[in-house]
Amino acid sequence: MxxxxxxxxxxxxxxxLLAVGLVLIFGLREVVNFAHGALFMLGAYIGFAVSAAGYWWGGLVVSMVAMAIVGCALDATVFRTLRKQDHIVTVLVTFGLMLILETVVTAIWGxxxxxxxxPPxxxxxxxIFGEPFPVYRLFVIAVAVAIALSLTAWLRFTRIGLYVRAASTDPRITSIQGINVDSLSLIVVGLGTALAGLSGVVxxxxxxxxxxxxxxxxxxxxIVVVIGGLGSFAGAFIAALLIGQIHxxxxxxxxxxxxxxxxxxxxxILIWRPTGFAGSRT
Amino acid sequence: MSNSVGYLKATAGAIVMAGFMAGTAHAADPLKIGVPTDLSGTYATLGEEVMRAVRFAVEEANAQGGVAGHKVEFKSYDTEAKPDLARRQSEKLVSEGYTILTGLIASGEGLAIAPQMERWGSIYVSTINKADELTGTQCVPRVFRVNTQSAMDAATVKPWLAQRSEKKWAVVAADIAWGRGSGKLFNEAVKALGKETVADLYTPANINDFAPYIEQVKKSGAEGVWVVLAGRDAVNFAQQAKQFGLTEKVTVAGVSFTTDGTVKTLGDAAKGIFGIINYSSTLDTPQNKAFTKDWVAKYKTPPTNFEGETYVGMQVIFQAVKAAKSVKADDVAKALSGGEFDTVFGKLKIRAEDHQLLKPNYFGVVEPVDGVLRPVVKTTVSAADVAPAVTCKMAK
Structure with missing residues (x-):
C-alpha cells in the first residue's frame, strides 16, 4: 500500500515538473503550449546524447541550459510576435512547432x-518496509520537491518573483506600472522550457x-494544469500529486x-469550480 | 474536420477507381500493395520494421523485372495502431488502387478492416496480427494470415510451461484484442497444467508508468510472469521491472516482448527473458539463409522478427500473383486460399478452411551471441504440432 x-x-x-513549465508560460504569455511535450522530448534526447558519452549529470545540466536557450529564442521569436493574435492561432503555431521538433529529432536520432x-x-x-524500491524513483520525488520549494521561494521572496506574479495576474496593468513584461517573460519562458528539459532527463x-x-x-x-487552475503554481502541485495517486x-x-x-x-472539478482548484484568478 | 475531408476524398477516389476497374486489366498492370501501418504510435518501431521489409521485398522483386512481369508498387499511410484510423487509411489506399493490403500491427486494426474487404473489393494479408478471431470466429473469405496466431503461440508455450517448476503465474498484457486473447489462452494453459494464475493484469494503451502493475505482480507472490506487450510498452515495462528488481526475482517470459528490436534497446535488462520467437534470422533453411545473406548485404544487420514475418507476407503475395497470373485482388485471393508457398520457413500451406498459414513456431531465451544479446531459438515446434483448431465458418 x-x-x-x-x-x-x-x-x-x-x-x-512538466505542468509547472506549462503554468509559467501560460501565466505570462497566455499561450497554451502544445509544443511543451516536444520540448520535454528534445530535452531528453539532448541529455541522452551527453550521458551516452558517460556524463549523466553533465547531460542534466547541458539539457537544461540548452532548453533555456531554446525557450528564450521561442519567446523572442514566436510568443512575442503572437501576443496580439487570437488564442487559437498560438495553439496552432505551437502544434506546428511540435511537429517540427518531432521531425528534427527523428532525422537526427531515428x-x-x-x-x-x-546514473551509477x-x-x-x-x-522500504522490507520491499525493494528503486533509488532512482526516490530521486524523481526529490527533484520535484526541490523544484516546487525553490520555485515557491523565488516567486514569494524575490522582486522578480513579485513581478512574475503580478504579470501572471494582469500583464497590462503590470506593464503600466513600469515593468518590462517582455524581458520578464524571456526569463519565465526560458525557465519553463528549462524545466521541460529537466523533466525530460529525469x-x-x-x-x-x-x-x-x-x-x-x-x-x-x-489535465494537471486544468485541474490545478490555469496559471496556479500551488494548484498544479496538488493536482499533479492527485493525478499520480489516481493513476x-x-x-x-x-x-x-x-x-x-x-x-x-x-x-x-470543472463543474464544481470552473477555474480549477486554486483558480481565484479571473 | 480533416477526417471528413479525408472521407470525402476517399469516397471520390472510390468512385474514380470503380470506373477504372471496369476497364480491362493489362498484363503490364502494376502490382499495387497498400501498407497501412503504425508510423507514430505505440508500435512505431514495429511499423519501421514493416516498412523496411516491404521496401526490401519490392526492390528485390523489381530488380528481377517485377512479379511475373508486373512492376511492384507500394504506398503507406500512418494508422497510429488505432483501429478507426486504420480503417480510414486502408480505405484511402484501396481507393487509390492499392487493393492488396498488408502491414497492420495491432489485431484490432486487422479486425476493423476485415469486414470491409468484400465491399472495398480488396484483400488483406495479415503479417503481425495475432488475435485468433481474425481467422477464427470473425474470419472472412478475403483475409489471410501468414503469421503466427495466439493459439499457435499458446501451443508452443504449453510444453515449456509443463516442464517448469513455477506453480504461480502472473499475466501482464496489453488491454487490446491481442493482449486479451493471448492472456486468456495462457490462463487456460496454466489451469490445464494444474498451476495457478495469481494476477491477471491488462494495461491500458499509451501508459507511461508500469509501477502499479509491477507492484501487483510482486504482491501476488507469482513465481513467473507472462508478458504480452510489444513496442514501447515492452521497453518501458522491461526497463521498469528491472529497476524494481522483479526481473531477477521471478521468471519472465512473453510473446512479442523480447524481440530483436526491443532487445537491442533494452540491453542487459532483457537478458535471460524467455519468449516465443515467430521468426529468427538464424533459422536453418536454404531460403532463410539466402534471404538473411541479401538482407545483411543491404542493411548490415540481420533481419528482425517482424521484418522476417513481413517478408513472408510479401513472398506469399508475389507467389500468389504468379500462380493467379493476375494482379486483381479477386484472382490473387483464389490463388492464396489453399495454396502452397515457398517461404523462409520452407514450403508451407495456407489452409483453405480459415486462411491461416500453417507454419512452425519457436521458443527461446535472450542470450549473448558473439557478445551481442539476442533472442536465441531453443525449441522448434513443427507446423503440424501448433496448427490451431479450425473455428472459422466461412461463407464460401
Whole structure:
C-alpha cells in the first residue's frame, strides 16, 4: 500500500515538473503550449546524447541550459510576435512547432526506442518496509520537491518573483506600472522550457526515448494544469500529486476505468469550480 | 474536420477507381500493395520494421523485372495502431488502387478492416496480427494470415510451461484484442497444467508508468510472469521491472516482448527473458539463409522478427500473383486460399478452411551471441504440432 502511494508520488512528481513549465508560460504569455511535450522530448534526447558519452549529470545540466536557450529564442521569436493574435492561432503555431521538433529529432536520432541509463550513483534499490524500491524513483520525488520549494521561494521572496506574479495576474496593468513584461517573460519562458528539459532527463531512465514520447505525457500534464487552475503554481502541485495517486490506485482497484478516471476528475472539478482548484484568478 | 475531408476524398477516389476497374486489366498492370501501418504510435518501431521489409521485398522483386512481369508498387499511410484510423487509411489506399493490403500491427486494426474487404473489393494479408478471431470466429473469405496466431503461440508455450517448476503465474498484457486473447489462452494453459494464475493484469494503451502493475505482480507472490506487450510498452515495462528488481526475482517470459528490436534497446535488462520467437534470422533453411545473406548485404544487420514475418507476407503475395497470373485482388485471393508457398520457413500451406498459414513456431531465451544479446531459438515446434483448431465458418 505504502509502496503504491510512493509510486503515485513519483508519477505525480514527474507530471508536476512538466505542468509547472506549462503554468509559467501560460501565466505570462497566455499561450497554451502544445509544443511543451516536444520540448520535454528534445530535452531528453539532448541529455541522452551527453550521458551516452558517460556524463549523466553533465547531460542534466547541458539539457537544461540548452532548453533555456531554446525557450528564450521561442519567446523572442514566436510568443512575442503572437501576443496580439487570437488564442487559437498560438495553439496552432505551437502544434506546428511540435511537429517540427518531432521531425528534427527523428532525422537526427531515428525512430527506434533508446534507453536512457540510470546514473551509477542512483542505481539499485533500497528496502522500504522490507520491499525493494528503486533509488532512482526516490530521486524523481526529490527533484520535484526541490523544484516546487525553490520555485515557491523565488516567486514569494524575490522582486522578480513579485513581478512574475503580478504579470501572471494582469500583464497590462503590470506593464503600466513600469515593468518590462517582455524581458520578464524571456526569463519565465526560458525557465519553463528549462524545466521541460529537466523533466525530460529525469523521465529518461523511466520511459524509453522516442520522438513521440512527449505526446503520451502531455495530455496528463494538461489535465494537471486544468485541474490545478490555469496559471496556479500551488494548484498544479496538488493536482499533479492527485493525478499520480489516481493513476496508481485506478490501475489497482478500478483497472477497467483507469484511463478515464483523470478525465472524470477533470470534468467533475470543472463543474464544481470552473477555474480549477486554486483558480481565484479571473 | 480533416477526417471528413479525408472521407470525402476517399469516397471520390472510390468512385474514380470503380470506373477504372471496369476497364480491362493489362498484363503490364502494376502490382499495387497498400501498407497501412503504425508510423507514430505505440508500435512505431514495429511499423519501421514493416516498412523496411516491404521496401526490401519490392526492390528485390523489381530488380528481377517485377512479379511475373508486373512492376511492384507500394504506398503507406500512418494508422497510429488505432483501429478507426486504420480503417480510414486502408480505405484511402484501396481507393487509390492499392487493393492488396498488408502491414497492420495491432489485431484490432486487422479486425476493423476485415469486414470491409468484400465491399472495398480488396484483400488483406495479415503479417503481425495475432488475435485468433481474425481467422477464427470473425474470419472472412478475403483475409489471410501468414503469421503466427495466439493459439499457435499458446501451443508452443504449453510444453515449456509443463516442464517448469513455477506453480504461480502472473499475466501482464496489453488491454487490446491481442493482449486479451493471448492472456486468456495462457490462463487456460496454466489451469490445464494444474498451476495457478495469481494476477491477471491488462494495461491500458499509451501508459507511461508500469509501477502499479509491477507492484501487483510482486504482491501476488507469482513465481513467473507472462508478458504480452510489444513496442514501447515492452521497453518501458522491461526497463521498469528491472529497476524494481522483479526481473531477477521471478521468471519472465512473453510473446512479442523480447524481440530483436526491443532487445537491442533494452540491453542487459532483457537478458535471460524467455519468449516465443515467430521468426529468427538464424533459422536453418536454404531460403532463410539466402534471404538473411541479401538482407545483411543491404542493411548490415540481420533481419528482425517482424521484418522476417513481413517478408513472408510479401513472398506469399508475389507467389500468389504468379500462380493467379493476375494482379486483381479477386484472382490473387483464389490463388492464396489453399495454396502452397515457398517461404523462409520452407514450403508451407495456407489452409483453405480459415486462411491461416500453417507454419512452425519457436521458443527461446535472450542470450549473448558473439557478445551481442539476442533472442536465441531453443525449441522448434513443427507446423503440424501448433496448427490451431479450425473455428472459422466461412461463407464460401
Amino acid at each position: 505504502f509502496i503504491q502511494i510512493l509510486n503515485g508520488i513519483v508519477y505525480g512528481g514527474l507530471l508536476y 525512430k527506434a526506442y533508446l534507453r536512457y541509463p540510470v 550513483l542512483l542505481a539499485g534499490t533500497v528496502d 523521465a529518461g531512465p523511466l520511459l524509453s526515448l522516442s520522438p513521440t514520447m512527449g505526446n503520451y505525457i502531455l495530455i496528463d500534464s494538461f 496508481n490506485f485506478g490501475a489497482v482497484y478500478l483497472p477497467w476505468a483507469a484511463t478515464i478516471l483523470p478525465f472524470l476528475l477533470m470534468v467533475g
